[in-house]
Amino acid sequence: xxxxxxxxxxxxxxxxxxxxxxxxxxxxxxxxxxxxxxxxxxxxxxxxxxxxxxxxxxxxxxxxxxxxxxxxxxxxxxxxxxxxxxxxxxxxxxxxxxxxxxxxxxxxxxxxxxxxxxxxxxxxxxxxxxxxxxxxxxxxxxxxxxxxxxxxxxxxxxxxxxxxxxxxxxxxxxxxxxxxxxxxxxxxxxxxxxxxxxxxxxxxxxxxxxxxxxxxxxxxxxxxxxxxxxxxxxxxxxxxxxxxxxxxxxxxxxxxxxxxxxxxxxxxxxxxxxxxxxxxxxxxxxxxxxxxxxxxxxxxxxx
Numbered sequence: 001x002x003x004x005x006x007x008x009x010x011x012x013x014x015x016x017x018x019x020x021x022x023x024x025x026x027x028x029x030x031x032x033x034x035x036x037x038x039x040x041x042x043x044x045x046x047x048x049x050x051x052x053x054x055x056x057x058x059x060x061x062x063x064x065x066x067x068x069x070x071x072x073x074x075x076x077x078x079x080x081x082x083x084x085x086x087x088x089x090x091x092x093x094x095x096x097x098x099x100x101x102x103x104x105x106x107x108x109x110x111x112x113x114x115x116x117x118x119x120x121x122x123x124x125x126x127x128x129x130x131x132x133x134x135x136x137x138x139x140x141x142x143x144x145x146x147x148x149x150x151x152x153x154x155x156x157x158x159x160x161x162x163x164x165x166x167x168x169x170x171x172x173x174x175x176x177x178x179x180x181x182x183x184x185x186x187x188x189x190x191x192x193x194x195x196x197x198x199x200x201x202x203x204x205x206x207x208x209x210x211x212x213x214x215x216x217x218x219x220x221x222x223x224x225x226x227x228x229x230x231x232x233x234x235x236x237x238x239x240x241x242x243x244x245x246x247x248x249x250x251x252x253x254x255x256x257x258x259x260x261x262x263x264x265x266x267x268x269x270x271x272x273x274x275x276x277x278x279x280x281x282x283x284x285x286x287x288x289x290x291x292x293x294x295x296x297x298x299x300x301x302x303x
Contacts, residue, residue: 006050006124006125007127009031010107011063012102014087017091031256035127041260043268056081056082084105089250120154130164131163132144158186162179162189186217223258242277243280250290261280270302
């Protein structure tokens with residue numbers, strides 16, 4: 001039986017620098033990036049779907065076409081008269097910053113029709129992020145978390161990347177409270193230590209991992225840029241060192257690609273630490289090119 005991976009969130013128009021004052025248009029978004037790379041890596045035994053809301057304008061139509069062409073099942077609610085959000089990337093020494101135009105994005109209504117989501121079976125995987133929560137009104141967040149909680153109780157595996165983005169929240173306290181609520185309905189958490197230390201005052205990587213374990217996660221993968229990735233279960237912690245990256249061009253989607261490689265490794269039957277190594281190798285490829293969605297070489301990834 002084919003398993004299903006469903007990512008939930010917002011895909012946007014991406015304007016990425018391509019030359020002197022020029023930009024290339026594409027589509028991207030944190031959970032969509034993970035779904036896109038996972039579809040590249042996973043075999044036919046895994047169906048990859050994306051759940052969101054879009055408008056009926058030309059960019060929305062193009063976005064749905066992109067998903068279908070990529071082999072991703074679009075679970076998209078169309079809002080007549082609506083549109084998708086847009087962001088622009090600025091780069092300095094390989095590090096990125098973003099400008100957003102997303103306040104009226106149709107994706108902010110994605111939780112309104114969650115009752116239309118196909119029934120989630122045992123062993124299906126559902127992936128969401130802190131951004132998935134941030135873009136929703138409070139009632140939408142509550143509805144999404146309840147749907148995820150119910151899916152988990154029915155045997156689905158819930159994977160959560162906190163992806164802390166304070167600009168999307170009313171306050172840092174609000175962000176931390178909702179991210180903690182997201183962790184409480186999840187089996188696997190994929191936090192990034194630098195962000196977590198800033199907003200949760202974690203003393204070290206194990207403090208980050210233990211906080212998510214305390215909320216009920218069974219597995220926590222603490223990412224930390226070029227430093228070792230901490231793999232934490234309730235009774236075991238190990239570090240996995242990524243290979244040194246010689247050149248960084250654009251860190252956009254580095255964590256999203258890691259998530260995809262890690263999940264692809266698990267789907268292929270690799271152990272947790274081996275799956276982390278796959279995630280590191282994929283991330284290393286992605287940050288060597290410009291943009292969120294780039295062509296990758298699957299040879300040598302280890303799956």
